[in-house]
Amino acid sequence: MQHTPKPPRPTFVPPKMCNSRTMTIETGRLILREWRAADLPLIAAINGDPVAMRHFVQPMTHAESDAFVARQVQRQAEDGFCMWAVEAKGAAPLIGVLGLARNGFEPPLETGVEVGWRLAPAHWGKGYATEGAKAALKFGFEQKGLDEILSMTVLANKPSWRVMERIGMTRDAEGDFDHPRVPDGHPLKRHILYRLTRADWLRQQRYEQ
Numbered sequence: 243m244q245h246t247p248k249p250p251r252p253t254f255v256p257p258k259m260c261n262s263r264t265m266t267i268e269t270g271r272l273i274l275r276e277w278r279a280a281d282l283p284l285i286a287a288i289n290g291d292p293v294a295m296r297h298f299v300q301p302m303t304h305a306e307s308d309a310f311v312a313r314q315v316q317r318q319a320e321d322g323f324c325m326w327a328v329e330a331k332g333a334a335p336l337i338g339v340l341g342l343a344r345n346g347f348e349p350p351l352e353t354g355v356e357v358g359w360r361l362a363p364a365h366w367g368k369g370y371a372t373e374g375a376k377a378a379l380k381f382g383f384e385q386k387g388l389d390e391i392l393s394m395t396v397l398a399n400k401p402s403w404r405v406m407e408r409i410g411m412t413r414d415a416e417g418d419f420d421h422p423r424v425p426d427g428h429p430l431k432r433h434i435l436y437r438l439t440r441a442d443w444l445r446q447q448r449y450e451q
């Protein structure tokens with residue numbers, strides 16, 4: 243009898259990936275969804291890409307990327323949201339990450355929920371981040387009842403703060419801060435802060451209708 247070799251096991255399978263009743267958010271072109279084992283090599287390629295990670299302290303190793311996914315699985319279980327996997331419908335099974343996350347800061351820094359994104363460079367310039375971020379805001383305000391959503395980046399990351407402005411967020415002129423997880427003296431230490439209150443978001447929704 244011929245021996246059929248077993249397929250290789252994924253290096254890491256977060257527990258919730260076994261749950262078939264996972265949440266998804268669908269937009270015109272995207273699906274924001276919980277993480278699957280098959281995503282791990284795809285997101286590791288994006289998290290390890292120096293171009294995609296040029297505004298981060300350094301690209302992630304494969305192990306760091308797996309740990310990043312494990313944190314999202316845990317956040318989804320605890321908060322009901324995370325930085326979700328982003329699928330381009332009918333085009334690509336994983337183009338990046340986008341979603342909501344508690345910033346994990348300690349006072350006196352402002353604690354809160356932020357909206358964030360990271361897409362593979364091949365998928366920039368198509369409006370995907372803006373489309374996905376609008377859906378994440380809607381989920382945060384309507385489903386999770388958040389009163390405010392924050393976002394942060396470095397001034398040099400114009401593509402990112404342009405997404406913030408396109409989704410209706412406003413820069414807090416007094417809000418610049420030193421990011422606690424960036425080493426002192428590093429050029430990416432200083433961050434700018436954008437915010438959007440639920441009241442302003444509701445006003446914008448009425449205006450857009």
Ligand SMILES: CC(C)(COP(=O)(O)OP(=O)(O)OC[C@H]1O[C@@H](n2cnc3c(N)ncnc32)[C@H](O)[C@@H]1OP(=O)(O)O)[C@@H](O)C(=O)NCCC(=O)NCCS
Nearest residue numbers: 294297359360361366367368369370371372394395401402
């Ligand atoms: C931040 C990031 C997601 C922004 O990507 P982006 O492609 O500039 O943003 P969007 O997906 O919203 O696309 C907007 C662009 O697509 C264009 N576009 C093309 N087709 C479009 C469509 N159908 N609908 C809307 N916009 C469209 C827009 O005109 C805009 O181009 P412009 O900036 O030249 O005016 C991307 O640069 C990235 O992943 N960077 C690396 C990770 C990172 O820095 N993350 C943020 C950390 S704080």
